[in-house]
Amino acid sequence: xxxxxxxxxxxxxxxxxxxxxxxxxxxxxxxxxxxxxxxxxxxxxxxxxxxxxxxxxxxxxxxxxxxxxxxxxxxxxxxxxxxxxxxxxxxxxxxxxxxxxxxxxxxxxxxxxxxxxxxxxxxxxxxxxxxxxxxxxxxxxxxxxxxxxxxxxxxxxxxxxxxxxxxxxxxxxxxxxxxxxxxxxxxxxxxxxxxxxxxxxxxxxxxxxxxxxxxxxxxxxxxxxxxxxxxxxxxxxxxxxxxxxxxxxxxxxxxxxxxxxxxxxxxxxxxxxxxxxxxxxxxxxxxxxxxxxxxxxxxxxxxxxxxxxxxxxxxxxxxxxxxxxxxxxxxxxxx
Amino acid sequence: xxxxxxxxxxxxxxxxxxxxxxxxxxxxxxxxxxxxxxxxxxxxxxxxxxxxxxxxxxxxxxxxxxxxxxxxxxxxxxxxxxxxxxxxxxxxxxxxxxxxxxxxxxxxxxxxxxxxxxxxxxxxxxxxxxxxxxxxxxxxxxxxxxxxxxxxxxxxxxxxxxxxxxxxxxxxxxxxxxxxxxxxxxxxxxxxxxxxxxxxxxxxxxxxxxxxxxxxxxxxxxxxxxxxxxxxxxxxxxxxxxxxxxxxxxxxxxxxxxxxxxxxxxxxxxxxxxxxxxxxxxxxxxxxxxxxxxxxxxxxxx
Amino acid sequence: xxxxxxxxxxxxxxxxxxxxxxxxxxxxxxxxxxxxxxxxxxxxxxxxxxxxxxxxxxxxxxxxxxxxxxxxxxxxxxxxxxxxxxxxxxxxxxxxxxxxxxxxxxxxxxxxxxxxxxxxxxxxxxxxxxxxxxxxxxxxxxxxxxxxxxxxxxxxxxxxxxxxxxxxxxxxxxxxxxxxxxxxxxxxxxxxxxxxxxxxxxxxxxxxxxxxxxxxxxxxxxxxxxxxxxxxxxxxxxxxxxxxxxxxxxxxxxxxxxxxxxxxxxxxxxxxxxxxxxxxxxxxxxxxxxxxxxxxxxxxxxxxxxxxxxxxxxxxxxxxxx
Numbered sequence: 013x014x015x016x017x018x019x020x021x022x023x024x025x026x027x028x029x030x031x032x033x034x035x036x037x038x039x040x041x042x043x044x045x046x047x048x049x050x051x052x053x054x055x056x057x058x059x060x061x062x063x064x065x066x067x068x069x070x071x072x073x074x075x076x077x078x079x080x081x082x083x084x085x086x087x088x089x090x091x092x093x094x095x096x097x098x099x100x101x102x103x104x105x106x107x108x109x110x111x112x113x114x115x116x117x118x119x120x121x122x123x124x125x126x127x128x129x130x131x132x133x134x135x136x137x138x139x140x141x142x143x144x145x146x147x148x149x150x151x152x153x154x155x156x157x158x159x160x161x162x163x164x165x166x167x168x169x170x171x172x173x174x175x176x177x178x179x180x181x182x183x184x185x186x187x188x189x190x191x192x193x194x195x196x197x198x199x200x201x202x203x204x205x206x207x208x209x210x211x212x213x214x215x216x217x218x219x220x221x222x223x224x225x226x227x228x229x230x231x232x233x234x235x236x237x238x239x240x241x242x243x244x245x246x247x248x249x250x251x252x253x254x255x256x257x258x259x260x261x262x263x264x265x266x267x268x269x270x271x272x273x274x275x276x277x278x279x280x281x282x283x284x285x286x287x288x289x290x291x292x293x294x295x296x297x298x299x300x301x302x303x304x305x306x307x308x309x310x311x312x313x314x315x316x317x318x319x320x321x322x323x324x325x326x327x328x329x330x331x332x333x334x335x336x337x338x339x340x341x342x343x344x345x346x347x
Numbered sequence: 348x349x350x351x352x353x354x355x356x357x358x359x360x361x362x363x364x365x366x367x368x369x370x371x372x373x374x375x376x377x378x379x380x381x382x383x384x385x386x387x388x389x390x391x392x393x394x395x396x397x398x399x400x401x402x403x404x405x406x407x408x409x410x411x412x413x414x415x416x417x418x419x420x421x422x423x424x425x426x427x428x429x430x431x432x433x434x435x436x437x438x439x440x441x442x443x444x445x446x447x448x449x450x451x452x453x454x455x456x457x458x459x460x461x462x463x464x465x466x467x468x469x470x471x472x473x474x475x476x477x478x479x480x481x482x483x484x485x486x487x488x489x490x491x492x493x494x495x496x497x498x499x500x501x502x503x504x505x506x507x508x509x510x511x512x513x514x515x516x517x518x519x520x521x522x523x524x525x526x527x528x529x530x531x532x533x534x535x536x537x538x539x540x541x542x543x544x545x546x547x548x549x550x551x552x553x554x555x556x557x558x559x560x561x562x563x564x565x566x567x568x569x570x571x572x573x574x575x576x577x578x579x580x581x582x583x584x585x586x587x588x589x590x591x592x593x594x595x596x597x598x599x600x601x602x603x604x605x606x607x608x609x610x611x612x613x614x615x616x617x618x619x620x621x622x623x624x625x626x627x628x629x630x631x632x633x634x635x636x637x638x639x640x641x642x643x644x645x646x647x648x649x
Numbered sequence: 650x651x652x653x654x655x656x657x658x659x660x661x662x663x664x665x666x667x668x669x670x671x672x673x674x675x676x677x678x679x680x681x682x683x684x685x686x687x688x689x690x691x692x693x694x695x696x697x698x699x700x701x702x703x704x705x706x707x708x709x710x711x712x713x714x715x716x717x718x719x720x721x722x723x724x725x726x727x728x729x730x731x732x733x734x735x736x737x738x739x740x741x742x743x744x745x746x747x748x749x750x751x752x753x754x755x756x757x758x759x760x761x762x763x764x765x766x767x768x769x770x771x772x773x774x775x776x777x778x779x780x781x782x783x784x785x786x787x788x789x790x791x792x793x794x795x796x797x798x799x800x801x802x803x804x805x806x807x808x809x810x811x812x813x814x815x816x817x818x819x820x821x822x823x824x825x826x827x828x829x830x831x832x833x834x835x836x837x838x839x840x841x842x843x844x845x846x847x848x849x850x851x852x853x854x855x856x857x858x859x860x861x862x863x864x865x866x867x868x869x870x871x872x873x874x875x876x877x878x879x880x881x882x883x884x885x886x887x888x889x890x891x892x893x894x895x896x897x898x899x900x901x902x903x904x905x906x907x908x909x910x911x912x913x914x915x916x917x918x919x920x921x922x923x924x925x926x927x928x929x930x931x932x933x934x935x936x937x938x939x940x941x942x943x944x945x946x947x948x949x950x951x952x953x954x955x956x957x958x959x960x961x962x963x964x965x966x967x968x969x970x971x
Contacts, residue, residue: 181876489951493909582796586912624797
């Protein structure tokens with residue numbers, strides 16, 4: 013049995029805050045094979061960004077803490093590995109595209125420099141080759157007149173372009189895994205679509221594995237192979253994408269699907285999920301989603317639901333998982 | 348605070364919106380958590396009591412000459428030693444503290460009064476007046492502060508009022524800028540609009556409605572201003588330009604001690620007065636820091 | 650860029666005019682006006698000399714006329730002559746200026762040399778022992794009166810240990826040559842520079858640390874780290890380069906403060922600089938010299954501000970000037 017490209021098991025991450033410890037991530041597990049695409053979906057505060065940052069070892073400590081679990085890349089343990097080793101992986105094997113393009117690029121350096129630093133650091137090319145590669149990358153992500161723009165600074169590009177540059181930066185050393193943390197959230201809808209198309213195209217050309225983090229379930233259809241839904245720091249449902257859309261087995265997932273607008277089909281009201289996500293120490297004696305759940309029963313408030321199989325490669329953390337799975341859904345399998 | 352009842356007038360006439368009052372309560376709680384600031388406050392209280400009551404309690408005359416005990420280092424009888432006239436230094440330090448603190452307090456007060464006047468005027472009136480006053484502030488900022496203070500004191504004589512005025516002359520600008528900024532933003536607020544529409548006069552609005560809120564940032568600045576005032580006055584006295592003997596402040600005592608310390612090795616003559624300045628300024632800085640954090644919780648933890 | 654500098658320089662002119670007016674007016678504040686107390690008091694003037702001086706300096710003219718005469722002179726290079734020595738003011742100042750500039754320059758250099766590495770290190774090792782100690786020391790340093798510090802240093806190194814001389818700029822008793830001369834000069838400067846640099850170093854260290862912390866928490870530093878760059882590259886090229894911008898600005902603005910602070914240092918260590926000249930002239934009511942020194946100090950402040958602005962514009966690529 014070959015080793016999965018990336019294997020996250022039981023990851024738990026917490027933060028120390030003025031009001032006590034915050035458990036941002038609790039017991040997350042998933043695997044990623046070569047070329048596979050996974051989406052991590054959840055509201056803000058669900059722990060999805062922290063999960064991604066933890067894989068890269070970018071969670072600031074203090075105030076962050078790794079409370080447990082393991083992250084193996086090609087079999088090597090990343091959690092707690094010395095910085096020296098992590099630096100060899102970052103940017104070279106696992107690269108990240110960050111959420112806010114406006115603040116994620118250094119305003120004081122030219123983008124040619126920023127790209128060049130990474131390329132020459134990892135690939136050790138000569139100056140001319142570094143510049144060539146930078147131009148190649150910028151063209152790849154759709155920046156016109158790349159050669160002429162190497163000397164420009166971040167503020168001379170639009171938001172969408174900056175996001176493309178961040179993608180170029182992430183791809184610069186041909187990483188095996190690309191983690192995209194809500195890369196389209198800060199952008200206009202039209203630009204969003206462009207970026208998504210771009211990443212899809214790049215994935216086909218370059219064949220890297222992708223972890224796509226988003227709060228918008230609608231984005232992931234057609235983009236990824238499997239989905240992990242997070243709530244309150246827990247993984248509440250994990251399934252292949254079509255399976256998730258066809259047979260959602262957790263009330264939260266159902267809620268997410270219901271709040272998506274759909275083209276065609278009958279007219280219906282968009283129903284948001286009432287309430288807000290939990291914050292702080294997890295209660296292990298109850299389901300974290302119980303306060304907002306339509307399907308809640310007594311057991312939900314007394315016993316923590318574990319993630320358990322409800323189908324092929326499909327798990328859900330709900331006491332009524334089978335019922336939810338079998339209930340008719342409003343949304344068809346997404347096209 | 349109901350805005351649609353017939354009692355609107357009294358509501359608008361409240362000096363402080365309720366939000367501001369509970370903010371102060373919050374701020375006090377946050378301040379209490381700052382251990383260093385609390386420590387500083389404690390030190391200042393002890394110090395003030397010491398300079399006020401110490402000489403009385405000790406019962407020693409600061410001017411009492413005693414050649415039998417001259418030039419003695421610190422001992423049980425004279426914890427801070429004696430000078431060439433045999434005067435007990437501890438008492439002199441305490442008495443000197445009265446003058447030092449008095450000058451600092453008065454200077455800060457004067458500086459705030461001027462600063463608030465200028466800032467309120469500039470911020471509330473706006474337009475040409477604002478511009479002119481801000482140019483004035485710029486000019487003052489560019490003046491070589493210490494030099495001019497030296498000049499003023501030399502020309503006008505080293506009296507209490509002169510020294511206080513000279514120090515205030517160079518520290519009012521910061522307060523003015525803060526107050527102006529507050530006024531610029533506060534005068535656009537709804538409760539001011541409300542007051543105006545029911546006919547409350549401009550001056551009254553400026554004083555009763557906006558001023559209390561505008562003063563909040565000034566609190567920190569004023570506290571730290573005490574430290575600055577002490578340092579300036581001490582520097583002045585150290586240069587020999589401050590109060591003349593027998594009136595002495597800590598800086599003045601340092602000045603007197605120069606010969607004794609450098610050429611005769613009587614270190615205690617300079618150590619203790621300077622230490623008092625140091626401790627006071629340090630304590631004030633801690634308190635100021637604590638206040639700043641308490642009043643503006645949005646500042647990131649550093 | 651050039652036009653921006655010119656424009657800002659032109660803007661500084663009204664400011665300088667305003668400053669000169671205020672300075673001029675200040676000096677009129679002596680009860681009785683200039684020279685009034687020099688009769689028999691602080692100066693060597695006799696009644697007739699005073700009369701002569703009054704006529705010579707046009708002190709009986711109305712104030713605005715006096716001001717314009719004086720201001721015109723400043724601009725054309727005629728700064729008047731000292732009441733006290735009769736020498737041209739510019740000469741008297743030129744005598745003392747280099748010394749003060751030397752002190753100021755050295756103190757500035759020392760401040761930078763100490764504050765930059767410590768501030769950066771404290772920021773990169775936030776919450777460490779080093780951070781707490783250095784932050785504590787700088788906080789304490791800012792509260793220390795420089796004259797007290799100087800006095801204690803003098804006691805320790807001059808009186809007790811005898812390692813360093815207590816005053817002046819060089820040994821007046823014998824002429825040294827070669828290495829001994831170098832040490833002679835240096836030993837006279839060590840304590841004065843240390844005293845002058847104390848507060849500015851402490852302030853700058855706190856500021857550098859603050860600026861670096863700000864930058865280190867920015868998203869783009871995380872991007873740089875996330876790309877696997879070495880810590881040194883991240884801190885120096887990506888972080889400090891941006892933190893340097895406000896730091897440089899603040900540092901430049903410290904120069905006038907140092908210049909003024911030299912007054913105290915020169916007093917403690919009996920160094921013949923501009924500060925001492927100012928105090929002496931104030932005592933002697935030597936108005937032309939006083940005015941001259943004040944103008945120089947004000948010029949320094951205005952130029953430092955201008956320099957800080959220009960540097961900021963140069964270093965921050967986001968700022969463009971039309």
